[in-house]
Amino acid sequence: MNFELLIDTISKTHSHFQQQAVKAVNVSLTLRNWLIGYYIVEFEQKGEDRAKYGKKLLANLAKRCTSIKGLDERTFRNFRLFYLYYPQIEPLVASQIQNSPIRMSLTSELEKNENLDSQLRILGSLTSEFQLTEFQLKGSIIVQSLSYTHIEQLITIENNIKRSFYELECIKGTWSVRELKRQINSLYYERSGMSIKPEMLSQITQQKAEIANPSDIVKSVYAFEFLGLKAKDAVEENDLESALLDHLQDFMMEMGHGFCLEARQKKILIGDEYFFIDLVFYHRILKCHVLVELKVEDFNHHNIGQLNTYVNYYKANVMQSDDNPTVGILLVTNKNTALVEFATTGMDNKLFVSKYLLELPKKEILEAFITNELQKWNS
DSSP: OOHHHHHHHHHHHHHHHHHHHHHHHHHHHHHHHHHHHHHHHHHHHHOTTHHHHGGGHHHHHHHHOTTSTTOOHHHHHHHHHHHHHOGGGHHHHHHHTTTOOOOOOOOOOOOOOTTHHHHHHHHHTOOOSOOOBTTBOOHHHHHHHSOHHHHHHHTTOOOHHHHHHHHHHHHHHTBOHHHHHHHHHTTHHHHHHHOSOHHHHHHHHHHHOOBOOHHHHHTSHHHHHHHTOOGGGGSOTTOHHHHHHHHHHHHHHHTOSOEEEEEEEEEEEETTEEEEEEEEEEETTTTEEEEEEEESSOOOHHHHHHHHHHHHHHHHHTOOTTOOOOEEEEEEEETTEEEEEEEOTTOOOHHHHHHHHHHSOOHHHHHHHHHHHHHHHHO
16 A cells, blocks of 8 residues: 555545444434424324314424424424325334334325326436335435435425425435525426426436535534534634634624624524524614624625515514614625625614714724735635
8 A cells, every 4th residue: 555545545434434424413313303293293193182282282392392402383393294294214213213112103195196197207207226115215215315404395395296206306416405495496397297308307407406515414504403513613614704704703892882792693584494694793882783694705685685684584573672773784795895785774763873873883994804804815
């Protein structure tokens, strides 16, 4: 063995066991969520006091399970759907909990569908080594090949055959979660049904698809919460956006204008989707929240619209009666230049606006800071 071969062997060994660790985290998380879904359904059907909780069962669960990070009404609802839509995972769960007193019985049936013939044609066009049983992939393939974040996208699909179509295509192309979501929104399944040669559409789609990175699973919010980590703990040191946020956080707190850090990557639920605010401060002088979003890209209307959404969310759900309106600060970078936008949605009183602009850091100061940081990074 020469030195170069030694380096290559060490690298391959590391990659192999790193991927094994990622898979282990994903499998454990996925099986836990399926099992919780089973518990919920079992309680709804056979629980001694199920009538007492009724429709508010999931809300009551969320209130009582606050010690387990990441569990809320939405996640419990998704766990329940996960169990109902993926009964084929039961043998895998059973093998993992051999000493458990759980007794599981599944009586799920394939949904009836008026367009069965056309949907079978779509599935029949797929060239894959995966075997379908009643239009469902084996539980072991689902758990080993898809992260739970992928599964969350799939359970939004009620039709079994349509869901299986996306499972197959996602696994074949090792799609990222973002790619899976994009293909669902682009009506890829429906377009396949309308295509004369769906296999050709599949080939074109796979060539353009965004491929998932194994480390994305470990970096997912669900993995952080499952392992009891903070998002910041698992971010790579060479992540430019994270490095800029680190310095920006310290910079704003050192300015002496009353900034008190409240949260980093603050998770909020709007509708049925989670969003994350980069930095959340409470300003003790202005008595208001200050939300900071950093985008390592050019300014676009989507970014300011997103920040305004966060500001309005705080106004509706977080602000106390004696709080002043929430302020949002958007920092957008473009190489060595920076654009700063202040979102002052709902601040109709000009005196308030003047006071806020007096106490908050000036745009020029923030621009100089971010430009200086980017120059350091580029040098």
